[in-house]
Amino acid sequence: MASTLHWTSADLEIFPDDDGKRYEIIAGELFVSKQPHFYHQDLCGKIYSLLENWSSVTQLGKAVVAPGLIFAADDDVVPDVAWLSHQRLATALEDDGKLHSAPDLIVEVLSPGSRNKRRDREAKLKLYSRRVSLNIWIVDWSAHAIEIYRQQDAELVLVATKVRGDLLESNLLPGFSAQVDALFAGLS
Numbered sequence: 001m002a003s004t005l006h007w008t009s010a011d012l013e014i015f016p017d018d019d020g021k022r023y024e025i026i027a028g029e030l031f032v033s034k035q036p037h038f039y040h041q042d043l044c045g046k047i048y049s050l051l052e053n054w055s056s057v058t059q060l061g062k063a064v065v066a067p068g069l070i071f072a073a074d075d076d077v078v079p080d081v082a083w084l085s086h087q088r089l090a091t092a093l094e095d096d097g098k099l100h101s102a103p104d105l106i107v108e109v110l111s112p113g114s115r116n117k118r119r120d121r122e123a124k125l126k127l128y129s130r131r132v133s134l135n136i137w138i139v140d141w142s143a144h145a146i147e148i149y150r151q152q153d154a155e156l157v158l159v160a161t162k163v164r165g166d167l168l169e170s171n172l173l174p175g176f177s178a179q180v181d182a183l184f185a186g187l188s
Contacts, residue, residue, distance in 0.1 A: 028074040068098035081107035102133040129156040
């Protein structure tokens with residue numbers, strides 16, 4: 001159910017920081033999610049580690065977990081993991097410690113619940129497409145699958161779905177690869 005209010009980043013200031021919830025605004029609609037599932041967080045950590053280790057070797061950029069990403073007053077979100085080239089990081093990171101333009105790669109790990117999945121698969125994907133994110137990975141830990149979206153003709157298009165037995169690679173990250181099986185190891 002859509003809110004009749006049009007929320008902005010300024011409205012987020014009224015919410016507590018220590019209540020264990022994540023508040024995001026997409027096109028003025030407020031999305032509130034509970035503390036993430038253990039497997040969600042475990043997978044975010046594994047993906048961050050892979051990206052950061054690759055970045056340390058190549059010196060091409062920086063990975064970050066749950067960065068604040070403010071595109072506009074009514075588009076204020078928190079992707080699960082992001083990777084930015086040094087060039088993009090230099091222009092995206094502002095004095096408030098938030099990113100104000102799209103990272104090169106955004107990773108969204110799906111949380112349980114239809115509203116959470118709609119937020120990530122629909123609302124966030126449309127937002128990232130409008131804001132020219134180059135690559136998006138939508139990770140479904142319950143299905144052990146990673147959907148790869150790439151910017152093509154001004155929109156994000158699904159180009160591959162990686163599952164067990166596949167190798168995860170990215171056209172943005174030369175030489176980066178990870179076994180999908182390893183990412184989902186230990187998840188039920």
